[in-house]
Amino acid sequence: MKTNDVILQTTTKLVFFIIFLFSIHIFFAGHYTPGGGFVGGLLTTGAIILLLLAFDLKTVQKALPFNFTIMTGIGLLLALGTASGSIFFNVPFFTHAFDDFTLPLFGVTSLHTAMIFDAGVFLVVVGSAITIIQSIGGDS
Amino acid sequence: MELLMAILIGVLFTAAVYLILSRSILKIIIGTGLLSHGAHLLILTMGGLGGSAPPVLSDGVTDFADPLPQALILTAIVISFGVTAFILVLAYRAYAVHKTDDMNQLKGNDEHD
Amino acid sequence: MINLLLFPIILPFFFAILLLFFKEKIRTQRILTLIGVVVSLASSLVLLWTVKTEGIQAITLGSWPAPFGISMVSDMLSALLVTTTLLLTLFIVIYSFTSIGEERERYFYYPAILFMVTGVNGAFTTGDIFNMFVFFEVLLIASYILIVLGGTKKQLRESLKYILVNVISSALFVITVAYLYSVVGTLNMADISVKISEVNQPGIITVIAVLFLIVFGIKGSIFPLYFWLPGSYAAPPIPVLALFGALLTKVGIYAIMRTYTLFFIHNTGFTHEILMILSILTIIAGCIGALAYFDLKQIIIYNIVIAVGVILFGASQMNEAGMSGAVFYLIHDMLIKGALFLLIGVIIYITGTSNLRKMGGLMKTHAPLGWFYLIAAFGLAGIPPLSGFIGKLLIVQGAFEAGNIWSGIIVLASSLVVLLSVMRIFIYAFWGESKVALPKTNRKTYNRLMAPALVLVVLTIVYGIGTEWLLPFMTDATDVLLQPSIYIDAVLK
Numbered sequence: 001m002k003t004n005d006v007i008l009q010t011t012t013k014l015v016f017f018i019i020f021l022f023s024i025h026i027f028f029a030g031h032y033t034p035g036g037g038f039v040g041g042l043l044t045t046g047a048i049i050l051l052l053l054a055f056d057l058k059t060v061q062k063a064l065p066f067n068f069t070i071m072t073g074i075g076l077l078l079a080l081g082t083a084s085g086s087i088f089f090n091v092p093f094f095t096h097a098f099d100d101f102t103l104p105l106f107g108v109t110s111l112h113t114a115m116i117f118d119a120g121v122f123l124v125v126v127g128s129a130i131t132i133i134q135s136i137g138g139d140s
Numbered sequence: 141m142e143l144l145m146a147i148l149i150g151v152l153f154t155a156a157v158y159l160i161l162s163r164s165i166l167k168i169i170i171g172t173g174l175l176s177h178g179a180h181l182l183i184l185t186m187g188g189l190g191g192s193a194p195p196v197l198s199d200g201v202t203d204f205a206d207p208l209p210q211a212l213i214l215t216a217i218v219i220s221f222g223v224t225a226f227i228l229v230l231a232y233r234a235y236a237v238h239k240t241d242d243m244n245q246l247k248g249n250d251e252h253d
Numbered sequence: 254m255i256n257l258l259l260f261p262i263i264l265p266f267f268f269a270i271l272l273l274f275f276k277e278k279i280r281t282q283r284i285l286t287l288i289g290v291v292v293s294l295a296s297s298l299v300l301l302w303t304v305k306t307e308g309i310q311a312i313t314l315g316s317w318p319a320p321f322g323i324s325m326v327s328d329m330l331s332a333l334l335v336t337t338t339l340l341l342t343l344f345i346v347i348y349s350f351t352s353i354g355e356e357r358e359r360y361f362y363y364p365a366i367l368f369m370v371t372g373v374n375g376a377f378t379t380g381d382i383f384n385m386f387v388f389f390e391v392l393l394i395a396s397y398i399l400i401v402l403g404g405t406k407k408q409l410r411e412s413l414k415y416i417l418v419n420v421i422s423s424a425l426f427v428i429t430v431a432y433l434y435s436v437v438g439t440l441n442m443a444d445i446s447v448k449i450s451e452v453n454q455p456g457i458i459t460v461i462a463v464l465f466l467i468v469f470g471i472k473g474s475i476f477p478l479y480f481w482l483p484g485s486y487a488a489p490p491i492p493v494l495a496l497f498g499a500l501l502t503k504v505g506i507y508a509i510m511r512t513y514t515l516f517f518i519h520n521t522g523f524t525h526e527i528l529m530i531l532s533i534l535t536i537i538a539g540c541i542g543a544l545a546y547f548d549l550k551q552i553i554i555y556n557i558v559i560a561v562g563v564i565l566f567g568a569s570q571m572n573e574a575g576m577s578g579a580v581f582y583l584i585h586d587m588l589i590k591g592a593l594f595l596l597i598g599v600i601i602y603i604t605g606t607s608n609l610r611k612m613g614g615l616m617k618t619h620a621p622l623g624w625f626y627l628i629a630a631f632g633l634a635g636i637p638p639l640s641g642f643i644g645k646l647l648i649v650q651g652a653f654e655a656g657n658i659w660s661g662i663i664v665l666a667s668s669l670v671v672l673l674s675v676m677r678i679f680i681y682a683f684w685g686e687s688k689v690a691l692p693k694t695n696r697k698t699y700n701r702l703m704a705p706a707l708v709l710v711v712l713t714i715v716y717g718i719g720t721e722w723l724l725p726f727m728t729d730a731t732d733v734l735l736q737p738s739i740y741i742d743a744v745l746k
Contacts, residue, residue, distance in 0.1 A: 038218065073273035080267060087256045093263075093325075094315040132225045136232055160421070165413065172420045179427040186435035209434070212383055216427050219390045223423075226397055227416055233401075234409040246410050 005054060012054035019047035030118055037118035041125025048130055057137055068130045075123025082117040145185040152178035165231045165241045169224065176220040180213045187212075257303060258310045258327035260296035261335045261374045265289060269367035279358050286346055286363040293370070294339040297332070304332045305726065309733065309743035311380065319745050320444040326380035326744055329729035330580060334377045334507060337584050340712075341499050341591045342370050344705040348595055349492040351701040352602070357402050357490075365402065366496065369395035376504050380744055382433065383440045385508065386426050389472070393419050396501060399493045400485065411488035418481040422471035429464040436461065443744035446515045446737050454519035462517040462524045466509065466531075473505020475565065476535040479558050483542065486557075487550045491598030494550065498557050499591040503583065506561060510568045510579065514734040521571055529569040533660050535562030536667045543674035549597045549607040549682075552674050553590070556633065559667055560586040566664055567648035568734075575651020577731040581720075582644030585632075588713045589640060592629050593675075595706035596622070600682055602702060605692040609678060614687035622703065623683040625710050630679060632713050634672035640717035641668075 020043075027040030051060050086095040098112040152174050159171030187209030195207035235241050268289025275281045304310055304327055313322040327335070346366065353362060372392025379385050397419075401412040434440060436457055437448040449458055467478065474482045486497055509528070517524050539558030546552050564586065567579030597607075599622055604612045616623045628639070635641030645668060652661030716723070733739050 038214075069273060069276065073270055076270040076273075080263070080270065084263060084267075090255060092312050092314055092316050093256050093259050096315065128222070129225070132229060136229055160417070168417065172417065172424070175421065175424045176427070179424045179431070182428055183431040183434070186431040188435075208440070209431075212427075212430075212434075215383070215387060219387070219423075222394060223390070223397075223416075223420055226394065227413075227420070230397075230401060230409070230413060230416065233404060234413055237404070237406055237409055246413065 009054045012050050016047050016051055019043055019050070023047065027118065027122055028115075031112060031114065037121030038125055040118075041122040042129070044122070044126050045129040048126070049133060052133065052137065057134065068127045068134065070127075071123050072127030072131065075120045075125075075127055077120070078123065079117050079120030082113050082120065085113065141189050142185060145181060145189070149178045149181050149185065152181065163243045165234070165243065168243070169227050169231060172227070173220070173224055176216065176224075180216055180220075183209045183212050183216070255312055257296070257300055258312060258325055258332075258378060261293050261300060261339060262371055262378060264293040264296060265339075265367040265374070266371040268293075269364045269371065272364040272367065273361070276361070277359065279355055282358060282363050283350055286367065287343075289367060290339060290343045290346055290370075294336070294343060297336040297339050297374075300327060301332045301336050301726075304329055305729065309740065311744045311746070320439055320441045323384045324380035324441055324443070324744050325378050326443075326740065327378055328733045328740060328743070329726060330507075330510075330733060331377040333580070333584055333726060333730060334503070334587075335374045337587045338370060338373050338377070338500055341587060341709075342366065342496070344591065344595070344709050345492050345495050345499075347705045348495075348598070348702060351698055352598065353490060353492055354403075360402060361398065362402055365395045365398040368392075369399065369496070369500075371395075373500050373504055377507055380442050381440050382442055382445065383430055386423070386430060389426065389504070390423060392501070392504065393423070396497065399496070400489045402493075403490065405488075408488045411485045414481060415485035418471060418485075422468055425464070425471075426468045429461060429468055432457075432464065433461050441744070442511070442515060443741040446741055447745070449516055450519070454517065458517065459520050459523055462513070462520075463527065465512050465517075466524075466528065469505045469508040469512070470531070471505075473502050473509060473565075474535075474558055474561055475531050476538045476558075476562070479535065479538065479561075482558065483551060483554050486554050487548075491594060491601065494554075495591050495594035495598070498554065498594055499587045502557055502561055503587055506564055506568075506583065509565060510734065513568065514571075514576075515737050515740060518571075518737065525569045525571055528565060529657065529660065532562045532565035532569060533663055535559075536566070536663060537562075540667055540670040540674075544670060547609045547681075549601060549609060549678060552609075552678060553593055553597060556593075556671060556674065557590060559671060560590070563645065563648060563664055563667065566660065567644075567651060570648075570651040570655045570657070571735070572651050572654055573731060573735065574647045574654055576734050577727050578644050578647025578649075578651055580644075580727050580730045580734075581647060581723075582641070585640040585644050585713070585716060588709065588716060589629060589633050592706060592709040592713055593626075593633060595702075595709060596626050596629055597678070599699065599702045599706060600626070603691060603694055603699065604682070609681040611689055612682045612687070613685040614683070616683040617687075618691070619699075621707075623679070625707055626683070627679055628714065629710050630672070630675035632710075632717065633675055635668050636672075638717050638720075640713045642717065643720045 023040045023043035026035040026043060027037060030036030083094045086093055096112060096114045098110060100108050100110050103109050156171045156175035156178060159167045159174065162168065187206045191203055191205030193201045193204040195204045238246060240246065268285055272282055272285055310327040311324060313319050313324045315322050369392050372388050372395060375388035376385055376392060379388055397412065397416050400415055401408055433445065437445050439445055439448060470478045486494055513524065513528060536559050539555050539562060542555035543552050543559065564579050564583050567575045567582060601607050603615065603619060606612065632639035632641050635645040649661045649664055652664065
């Protein structure tokens with residue numbers, strides 16, 4: 001069946017970036033205010049699913065040439081690596097470290113190891129959710 | 141408020157049991173979804189509904205909500221999200237192979253393999 | 254090294270993640286899996302020794318103070334179980350190299366095993382009731398993958414039911430934890446125990462105890478909640494079945510033992526009585542099933558149910574003999590069930606069927622298999638000096654000390670039924686003339702399948718003969734179970 005979805009496709013091209021940027025914002029907002037890796041990841045997944053709806057699986061794969069299983073793996077490694085870092089300092093697992101740094105452009109910024117963990121969560125959520133969608137959608 | 145929540149949870153559980161006892165796989169999956177929603181609301185209610193401020197320590201805030209049930213719910217939601225996604229994929233595959241979504245026909249025993 | 258007790262959890266997890274990167278390279282996957290399991294096993298042995306020499310190891314994640322953060326606790330019982338888990342996984346993984354087939358290996362078979370081991374070890378080690386739920390889910394999701402992997406008609410059908418049962422029991426778990434939290438206001442298991450003692454276990458706590466029994470009873474397959482087990486466990490291939498049969502129900506049993514010795518100890522006249530009656534009924538139901546079937550897999554699967562009943566019966570006596578018998582029997586059962594499943598896997602490989610009526614006369618062609626099967630069968634039934642004997646002896650002794658003469662006799666009688674059921678396999682499969690021509694099998698494959706199974710049988714013999722030497726470890730495990738204050742002091746130091 002050939003459908004004319006010019007409006008959907010054009011809007012999607014625009015909206016995708018808005019959702020994606022918003023998800024990045026949510027991700028960084030995560031530590032002291034609502035947000036974080038999981039929600040950010042879900043938003044990004046939502047954006048990619050919108051792409052999948054507007055275009056087909058092949059086009060999206062060409063536009064985003066990632067292996068999403070590998071992405072899940074990298075995310076898990078990041079999360080586990082951050083948590084295991086504490087083993088080398090002989091403090092309990094998952095102990096998180098943070099400090100204020102003065103960065104160019106941003107000024108005084110508070111940096112946490114928890115953020116690297118959250119980045120891992122972000123990648124796991126996107127990777128696994130898209131893998132599931134692909135495995136259902138790829139068949140029909 | 142607790143009473144209202146209790147009734148709501150009860151309604152959710154009732155609907156969940158009804159759906160889980162039906163024959164179509166898809167309805168059963170929706171039922172498990174409702175069941176876990178009910179369980180999550182139950183955690184929230186059981187943790188106590190009091191507390192008006194978010195559990196972030198700042199000056200002058202004494203009446204804050206218990207953060208633990210919220211953390212538990214978040215974890216439980218993530219898990220039920222993953223499991224539901226998995227069952228959906230599985231149900232789809234089972235449907236493709238067995239050509240039916242009727243649990244009665246999926247009973248099966250050793251003679252029918 | 255204060256993080257030592259986490260290594261048997263982190264290492265399998267780490268290797269499971271690594272394996273995700275080598276989807277198509279089966280050789281690399283096998284080597285990495287082997288390295289991962291061996292390294293984890295080594296760490297768990299170190300842990301076992303540390304717990305033996307320095308007492309209970311406890312850590313609270315994230316450097317939070319004890320009742321607030323997630324505590325991980327490794328006492329002798331959990332260290333023993335973790336070590337046994339990894340030991341079994343090692344043999345089952347080696348067995349899988351030859352038997353599971355490349356198609357499954359390519360679709361994340363080894364990562365799923367390692368994720369499951371992560372969950373099992375985590376559930377054995379955690380000291381936080383909600384964290385236990387999380388680890389249960391980790392092992393369950395991995396087991397969902399394992400049970401459906403391969404996607405045959407039967408697997409798809411049975412795994413749907415398996416998943417539904419477990420999803421419902423998980424929801425019940427969450428509900429129960431919510432109730433418990435509303436009563437005691439804490440999730441740390443040591444702290445829960447303290448709080449329950451302070452209020453002296455009112456009626457609502459007893460209700461929660463029964464709810465926990467239902468939740469863990471579904472996972473651990475006690476009567477009448479074992480209905481899902483025979484169908485689901487028969488669907489996946491043998492190595493997965495061995496893994497499930499040896500490990501998964503034991504997690505449920507461990508959880509019952511832990512909660513019923515740590516939390517609900519003030520009203521044992523009610524809670525432990527129920528546990529005892531249910532375990533006796535479990536034994537009887539398992540015996541009926543084990544005698545009723547002519548299918549190799551089903552007979553051994555019903556033997557899992559019997560063992561669950563025996564172990565919980567020992568634990569429900571709440572005295573020294575019964576409890577140490579339960580611990581002895583728990584470890585024994587993990588080893589012997591692993592060995593038996595691998596052996597019947599070999600039989601199924603040789604004969605090409607799991608139906609007893611279609612086999613016979615294997616003794617002429619495969620004598621060593623027959624003799625080792627016989628040893629394993631005697632071990633399962635508890636013939637001295639093999640491994641099942643001492644556990645059952647202590648359990649029955651515990652029952653007599655507690656005054657439960659009749660139920661003790663039922664446990665003894667169940668040994669006879671167990672012996673009969675496994676001897677039936679021996680008689681039908683190994684004696685007589687072969688009824689149908691054996692399918693052509695590769696001698697090399699046969700040897701490769703036999704090797705891990707034989708080593709496992711030898712291990713169970715060592716376990717039986719070395720009882721005297723293992724006794725100090727078992728005593729340590731039993732002491733913690735019978736005196737919760739040891740556990741509490743170690744966590745809330």
